[in-house]
Amino acid sequence: MVENRHKELGLSDEAVLDMYETMLLARRIDERMWLLNRAGKIPFVISCQGQEAAQVGAAFALDKDKDYVLPYYRDMGVVLRFGMTPRDLMLSAFAKQEDPNSGGRQMPGHFGQKKNRIVTGSSPVTTQVPHAVGVALAGRMEGEDLVTFVTFGEGSSNQGDFHEGANFAGVHKLPVIFMCENNKYAISVPIEKQLACENVSDRAIGYGMPGITVDGNDPLAVYKAVKGAADRGRRGEGPSLVETISYRLTPHSSDDDDRSYRSPDEVAEAKTKDPIITFGAYLKELGVMDDAKEKEINDRIMSQVNEATDYAENAPYADPEHALKYVYAE
Numbered sequence: 001m002v003e004n005r006h007k008e009l010g011l012s013d014e015a016v017l018d019m020y021e022t023m024l025l026a027r028r029i030d031e032r033m034w035l036l037n038r039a040g041k042i043p044f045v046i047s048c049q050g051q052e053a054a055q056v057g058a059a060f061a062l063d064k065d066k067d068y069v070l071p072y073y074r075d076m077g078v079v080l081r082f083g084m085t086p087r088d089l090m091l092s093a094f095a096k097q098e099d100p101n102s103g104g105r106q107m108p109g110h111f112g113q114k115k116n117r118i119v120t121g122s123s124p125v126t127t128q129v130p131h132a133v134g135v136a137l138a139g140r141m142e143g144e145d146l147v148t149f150v151t152f153g154e155g156s157s158n159q160g161d162f163h164e165g166a167n168f169a170g171v172h173k174l175p176v177i178f179m180c181e182n183n184k185y186a187i188s189v190p191i192e193k194q195l196a197c198e199n200v201s202d203r204a205i206g207y208g209m210p211g212i213t214v215d216g217n218d219p220l221a222v223y224k225a226v227k228g229a230a231d232r233g234r235r236g237e238g239p240s241l242v243e244t245i246s247y248r249l250t251p252h253s254s255d256d257d258d259r260s261y262r263s264p265d266e267v268a269e270a271k272t273k274d275p276i277i278t279f280g281a282y283l284k285e286l287g288v289m290d291d292a293k294e295k296e297i298n299d300r301i302m303s304q305v306n307e308a309t310d311y312a313e314n315a316p317y318a319d320p321e322h323a324l325k326y327v328y329a330e
Contacts, residue, residue: 155186175233216244
């Protein structure tokens with residue numbers, strides 16, 4: 001008999017089904033975007049596939065009404081949990097006027113939505129890390145009960161922005177959760193050519209914060225780690241570094257050919273640990289989900305994805321002169 005791990009974490013059957021559905025929604029939107037890209041309908045995809053468990057497990061451990069998220073470009077699971085819709089994401093992919101992230105100005109994956117406490121990202125990697133530290137500092141100065149949650153890849157953990165942000169947060173004991181989504185590759189550079197230490201989390205001690213490495217294919221392990229980090233931050237005990245180990249199941253982006261730096265066998269082996277499959281199997285073993293429920297969830301998601309695709313494809317583009325707006329103060 002499989003152990004009921006979610007009950008031990010205080011999560012109901014409904015909550016873990018919601019987790020699974022959010023993970024699957026991210027996957028199905030992402031798969032549709034690849035088809036649209038290959039059909040020449042959208043220009044670019046940067047994928048979340050293989051990282052949904054880490055993203056959704058973490059986002060479920062946060063308070064959507066208080067906390068701020070500063071996601072990196074793969075974090076579709078995080079932003080869906082925080083209130084973005086499939087339609088929002090498709091409008092971004094098609095670069096339409098109604099795109100809530102940027103009105104069609106930014107590349108896909110540059111998430112930002114003020115009403116849902118999603119702080120906009122930028123194209124240079126890791127710039128969101130010092131921003132998260134600044135939001136946490138502002139929250140303290142305003143006396144607000146919030147934590148900030150910021151994600152980045154393991155390649156980003158080698159950037160100056162990460163080190164400066166982590167150091168400042170550590171010195172000032174700010175309520176920041178730094179979550180490194182280690183997917184083994186910084187575009188084409190494998191982890192062993194990026195780090196001299198074994199884990200990204202080994203760096204935490206240098207900034208006076210705890211560091212933990214967890215299985216990024218296990219949403220419950222990530223939930224537990226991030227929940228602990230959020231609780232620490234709210235108690236005034238400072239920041240935490242959480243490293244989730246997963247695998248990027250797609251090329252870096254739709255413009256990348258990953259066959260030049262990793263073998264098809266390596267990718268096929270990683271797919272045996274696909275979190276959509278393994279978490280679904282966990283729910284089935286406990287009787288939380290059966291084949292009929294799984295089909296019902298998938299059918300519901302596919303109708304959402306189809307509706308979002310049709311809406312976004314037919315939505316208007318912004319007027320050309322609109323590109324001049326918001327460059328300077330209006």
